[in-house]
Amino acid sequence: MKEEYHRQVTAEALGDQLSHEELEIVIQANVGQDGVWNWLTTPERHYDGRFFAKAEAYIDEERARAVDAFHRGDRVAALQAMGRLLHTRQDFYSHSNWMQHCAAKGAAKGAANTAHWDAADPAICLDTQADPQIFGVRAPFLIHALYVIPILGPLIKRIYLPADYHEAMHLDDPSRGPLFAPSLVAARKHTRLEWERVMSTL
Numbered sequence: 001m002k003e004e005y006h007r008q009v010t011a012e013a014l015g016d017q018l019s020h021e022e023l024e025i026v027i028q029a030n031v032g033q034d035g036v037w038n039w040l041t042t043p044e045r046h047y048d049g050r051f052f053a054k055a056e057a058y059i060d061e062e063r064a065r066a067v068d069a070f071h072r073g074d075r076v077a078a079l080q081a082m083g084r085l086l087h088t089r090q091d092f093y094s095h096s097n098w099m100q101h102c103a104a105k106g107a108a109k110g111a112a113n114t115a116h117w118d119a120a121d122p123a124i125c126l127d128t129q130a131d132p133q134i135f136g137v138r139a140p141f142l143i144h145a146l147y148v149i150p151i152l153g154p155l156i157k158r159i160y161l162p163a164d165y166h167e168a169m170h171l172d173d174p175s176r177g178p179l180f181a182p183s184l185v186a187a188r189k190h191t192r193l194e195w196e197r198v199m200s201t202l
């Protein structure tokens with residue numbers, strides 16, 4: 001998910017919970033996760049690849065850090081931990097096939113059936129490891145390094161781009177079609193849920 005959408009989703013989900021300054025602390029920690037080195041070396045923080053267990057472990061770790069910091073009265077550290085975990089949680093909706101999966105399931109049941117698919121109010125995934133059909137985008141280090149080479153990169157991408165690669169299936173921005181907008185709604189709903197989960201422990 002591109003930085004501006006992490007920002008938008010976080011602000012929409014938590015805008016009524018935090019002051020402007022506090023919201024900015026969460027957002028800065030969130031978008032700070034997207035440095036190139038971080039992206040290449042810790043794919044689980046972006047829900048990339050097949051690292052779902054690692055991604056959830058990372059979210060659990062940061063959630064525990066947030067709860068601990070809130071209890072200690074260190075609100076800045078708590079909000080920063082929230083920002084980091086929310087980045088991973090939000091990236092699930094742009095870096096997995098969850099949205100495609102829900103839309104296909106809804107279509108199979110008929111347009112009138114909104115139990116599985118309502119573009120305005122899509123379901124969130126409460127257990128990303130429960131369904132083996134749900135998988136994340138793959139972004140192998142070397143291939144990705146080749147893709148970003150000017151001129152040559154786009155050419156390589158045209159010749160070699162497996163369907164489950166990040167460049168083929170991500171929902172990082174509106175250019176990716178009709179599933180992008182619902183992916184933001186799902187990310188927003190899950191962001192709110194993560195916030196409420198931490199608040200319920202205080």
Ligand SMILES: [Zn+2]
Binds near residue numbers: 001033034045046091
């Ligand atoms: Zn990311």
